[in-house]
Amino acid sequence: MERALTGPVALTRHDGTLNPDAVGWAAQPVVDTSDLGAGRGRNKRWEYWNVTTPTHIIGLTVSSIDYACVHEVWVYDRQTGQTWGESATVIPARGAVLAPVLEQGRSMARAKNLAIDIDQTPEGTRLRAQIPGLFFDVLAELPEGHERLALVVPWSETRFQYTVKDLARPASGTLRIGSVDHPVLAGESWAVLDHGRGRWPYDISWNWGAGSGCSNGHVIGVQVGAQWTAGTGVSENAFFVDGRMHKIHGETDWEYDIENWRAPWRVRGSGLDATFEPFHNKTTRTNLLILKGHTDQCFGFWRGTFTPEGAAPIEFDGILGWAEEVHNRW
Template structure:
């Protein structure tokens, strides 16, 4: 199987994707992409056996939304650079606290287990972040001068999540698993004030990635969690730009715990000059509008390393056609973002 390097599909086109149901290695013994790993999954079956050094990317990102705040925790290992971070952003005030930062030429940050079954822990000076797998859930911990986190995340028994391998070539590729519709319980302490996080009022997003990336990447990501207009449990997952021109997409919806893959590259339309104007995501079966209510900008620029992110929080409305049925929803809370990276 020859993996595509040149574009094979444009935004707005439907494609054919293969569902993988059995365990598979991400890489061949040579370190190149295993052709048998290209496809999508509804449960984690990829074994991320990355080899070599220099362009490997391993990351775990968690976002916990409550009625008052958005808390994020991140550990990433890019061979020559690692990042450990915990943030707290108020939903009602113009207030954001960031703790942590980059670690240059790290030895490792506990992310080399190809089965992702062992705890992951990273420390930068006085900031420590740790993720501990626990069956169908995870425990999330962070300590820093201003933020402390102790949370338990759990999925329901029928919960499915989307995994997909995106092949740019047989040398550059990414396995990503996007999960939402999760809930958390525990505490977040900010500047000495403890905030309770409850399962019935929290929404959790998990972004898991393993692969070997090109130097420059540019992407859109959107995620939402709520109910359809007829009361079914709904999870929204959309991605774009970085998958355009490949035989894979990052698009799916989940209904009452069951994943439905959307095999089409979507058109994303929004105004980078005014992030709070409505966004639209469209394709052959997708017609979605996202109305932002808050915009967060972050940039780290050191010439050869760039991380620029514009994230908006708001609500999704629209329709998605699945197996002949039209799924309608309105006012579903979530986020949408544009990110540019050189790394």
């Protein structure tokens, strides 16, 4: 059983090292990262939002990795397979604001051909982005009592990460491509957040999988991860039913072949038995000397069963999301 955090806690001590009292998980974002301090090039801060709609998949990233800012806006048409996008790597880091604490302040990015604004409202989080020929304005609603996975991962006193994985947020708004408006339909559209603040090793790999949607009369969120948390005593695995989080303790086992990414992926562990069937692979390759990496983010549908401790299995199917393999030197 992984350690549960019971109340607000600071991520770091006064000397900038990891606060051991922050290590563990919570169902709400209780960790204060405002005193992260200087990282000598190792600090990483980001907001990644993804919105799935009946017609499109929308992604946006605002990030600062100390010596550079890396931003992206990306849209995928689920029917035609067409994509639109702009990305920017800004060296040295400038033109970005990242809130010191989740949901306490705005985040934004400005770069050539790209503008992103992430603002808090009484109803939730407003996501706006513009690139040439494309604009969207989406509200990711935060229902009362909605739970999310907040996790502090300790590699050492000087290397650590705070992540919040927030799934199945009801989304609504408008996506405009050219002169055509595409509604982000309430009740059929879902937003997912990956909030990150920490101080990372230079060379690291990870898997992340997420999915949101409705199945068998329930709102389902699938959250799984692997590799990067191995050996730390915590894991980023959880299953959400109607806004309530069930923590999956321990690592999950992943079976997939990135060279044959269209073949079904399998993820299992502590009550979860999930199959992921991809239909699109968003590949990213970066080689800027000290900044080098590859990402295969495969979009598709999750199905399977989750069995909470002492309860009957929950079956789910048709949950739209992604599974990815990433290796970064950053």
